[in-house]
Amino acid sequence: MRFPPILAIIALSSLSSAAFAQDSTELLRELIHESEINKTNYIENTFKYTRVVDGHSIVNLPAHVLDVRISHRFDPINSGLYNFLGLDAAVMRLGFDYGITNNIMIGAGHSVYQKTYDAFFKIRLLKQSTGEVNMPLSLSFVPTIAINTLKQFNAEKTLFSDRVSWVMQLLIAKKFSEKFSLQLMPTFIHADKISFAHVDLNIAAIGFAATRRISKRLNINGEYYYRLNDNGSAAHNVLSFGIDLGTGGHVFQLHFTNSIGMTEKSFISETTNQWEDGNILFGFNISRVFQLKKKHY
Amino acid sequence: MKRNLFSFILFLFVLQQANGQLYYTKNGSISFFSKSPLQDIEADNNQVISVLNIQSGQIEFSLLNNAFHFPKAKMEEDFNENYIESDTYPRSSFKGTLININKVDFTKDGNYPVMVKGDLTIHGITKNITANGAIIISKATISAYSSFTVFVKDYDIKIPTIVSNKISEKIQIKINCSYQKK
Numbered sequence A: 001m002r003f004p005p006i007l008a009i010i011a012l013s014s015l016s017s018a019a020f021a022q023d024s025t026e027l028l029r030e031l032i033h034e035s036e037i038n039k040t041n042y043i044e045n046t047f048k049y050t051r052v053v054d055g056h057s058i059v060n061l062p063a064h065v066l067d068v069r070i071s072h073r074f075d076p077i078n079s080g081l082y083n084f085l086g087l088d089a090a091v092m093r094l095g096f097d098y099g100i101t102n103n104i105m106i107g108a109g110h111s112v113y114q115k116t117y118d119a120f121f122k123i124r125l126l127k128q129s130t131g132e133v134n135m136p137l138s139l140s141f142v143p144t145i146a147i148n149t150l151k152q153f154n155a156e157k158t159l160f161s162d163r164v165s166w167v168m169q170l171l172i173a174k175k176f177s178e179k180f181s182l183q184l185m186p187t188f189i190h191a192d193k194i195s196f197a198h199v200d201l202n203i204a205a206i207g208f209a210a211t212r213r214i215s216k217r218l219n220i221n222g223e224y225y226y227r228l229n230d231n232g233s234a235a236h237n238v239l240s241f242g243i244d245l246g247t248g249g250h251v252f253q254l255h256f257t258n259s260i261g262m263t264e265k266s267f268i269s270e271t272t273n274q275w276e277d278g279n280i281l282f283g284f285n286i287s288r289v290f291q292l293k294k295k296h297y
Numbered sequence B: 001m002k003r004n005l006f007s008f009i010l011f012l013f014v015l016q017q018a019n020g021q022l023y024y025t026k027n028g029s030i031s032f033f034s035k036s037p038l039q040d041i042e043a044d045n046n047q048v049i050s051v052l053n054i055q056s057g058q059i060e061f062s063l064l065n066n067a068f069h070f071p072k073a074k075m076e077e078d079f080n081e082n083y084i085e086s087d088t089y090p091r092s093s094f095k096g097t098l099i100n101i102n103k104v105d106f107t108k109d110g111n112y113p114v115m116v117k118g119d120l121t122i123h124g125i126t127k128n129i130t131a132n133g134a135i136i137i138s139k140a141t142i143s144a145y146s147s148f149t150v151f152v153k154d155y156d157i158k159i160p161t162i163v164s165n166k167i168s169e170k171i172q173i174k175i176n177c178s179y180q181k182k
Helices: A005-037 A081-085 A264-269 B002-020 B072-081
Strands: A040-042 A065-076 A092-097 A104-111 A116-126 A129-131 A138-148 A162-174 A180-190 A200-213 A218-227 A238-245 A251-259 A282-293 B021-035 B040-053 B059-062 B091-098 B110-122 B126-139 B141-151 B170-181
Touching: A005 B021, A005 B040, A005 B059, A065 A081, A081 A282, A104 A218, A138 A264, A162 A264, A180 A264, A200 A264, A218 A264, A282 B021, A282 B072, B021 B059, B040 B072, B091 B126, B110 B141
Parallel strands: none
Antiparallel strands: A040 A129, A065 A092, A065 A282, A092 A104, A104 A116, A116 A138, A138 A162, A162 A180, A180 A200, A200 A218, A218 A238, A238 A251, A251 A282, B021 B040, B021 B170, B040 B059, B059 B091, B091 B110, B110 B126, B126 B141, B141 B170
C-alpha cells in the first residue's frame, strides 16, 4: 500500500483534472434530468390540419390565428369526358376559422350547396401527453349548426326552425407514432326538414379517420362515417380519401369523396353518391392562415 | 498509513476545489435571427441550461428545440415540424472551452473578451466552431455573451426553394447567460 508521495501527487492531479472534465458534463446531465422530470410533453400534430377531409380533425388552430378556407367539390368523375370528368361543375364553401385560445376555435362558412350557412365551435377537453401528466388520447367536442336558406315553393309554410340542423361530435384521437394517428367520431345529428327525405330526423353515426405521414409536407388521410339509423333513406355512408400538401404558405388538401355537401349534416347523413357506382367526386381545400395578434410569451 | 491519509485529504481538497469552480444556469437565453428579403424571423429560448467551469474554461449548453418561441404560431410549427424536427432531435447542444479563460479575473468587475471553441450539435449534426464572446463580471455575477453565425446547410436543414426568400441560409445566434455558483 506504500507508494512515493510524488506518485500520489501525479495520480491526484490526473484524478482531479478528470474530476474537472467529468463534473461539468455530469452537472449538465443532472440539470437536464431535473428539468425533464416534472415536465408534461404534449403531443402535437396528431393530424396535419384542422380537417381530415370533410370533417374535423382533433387539431385546433393556435390562439389568434385566422384560417381562410376555400373548399371545392366537382361533379362525379363518371359524368364523362363531355363534362371533363366532372371538373366542369363545382360547388364551393367559403369559410373563416379562428383560434380564440389554443383550445377553443370557432368557425363560420357559406356553402353553395343548398345555400347553407354554418358555424361551429371546436373545444379541446383532453390533450394526449406523456411525462408528469400521462394522457393516452385527445378529446374534443364539436357542436355545429347549419341553416339551409334555399328558396322554398311553399315559403310561407316553411318555418325558420325547419331549416336549422345541428350536429354534436366528439373527437377521440390518438397519435400512435410520428407517422400514424387514428380518430373516432361519435356523432349525433338533428337534421332539418327541408334538405332531404330522412326517415329519422335524429341520426346517430360513428366516424373513423386515419392519417399517415409520408414526408414532412405530405400526409395521406382517410375518413368514413357509418350511420347507425335512418337506414330507409336514400343516403349512403360517406367515404373519403385525401392528401395534405403543405407549401410553406398555402395548404392544399386534395381528395376523392362520394359527398357533395361540406357541412357535417350533409356529408354524414345526406350523401347520395356511392363509390361502387363510380360516383366519386374530386375536391380540394385551400387554406391560408394569418396571425392576427402576435404571440405573447 | 499517514501518507495515504494525507493523500486522501489532499484528494478531497482538490475535489472540493473542483466543485467550487462550477457555475450553472437553468434559464439562460439563446435567440436566433434570420434576415431575408421578405421577412425577418426572431425566436427566443429562455430555458437554456448551461454549465461553466471558471478554472478549466469548459463551457456547455443544452436546450430544448421546442422551447424556442416565435412571434407567429405557424413559424413555430414549421420550425419544429419541417426544419429542426424536434421530435427526432429534441435538443441542441454545445460543448467547448473558453480558450483564454486565464485572462479573465473572476474577482474583478469587468468585460473580458473571450474566444470559445467547441462542438455545436444541431439537428443531429456536430460541427466544430469558434466564436467570439465576452465574460462580464459585475458585482460577483458571472455572465456570458456571444454572437455568431451558422449556416443551415451545415446542419443538414433544407429550406425549400419556394420559401427561400423568407428564410435565410445564414442564421445569427445570440447567447446571454447569467451563472450562479454550484
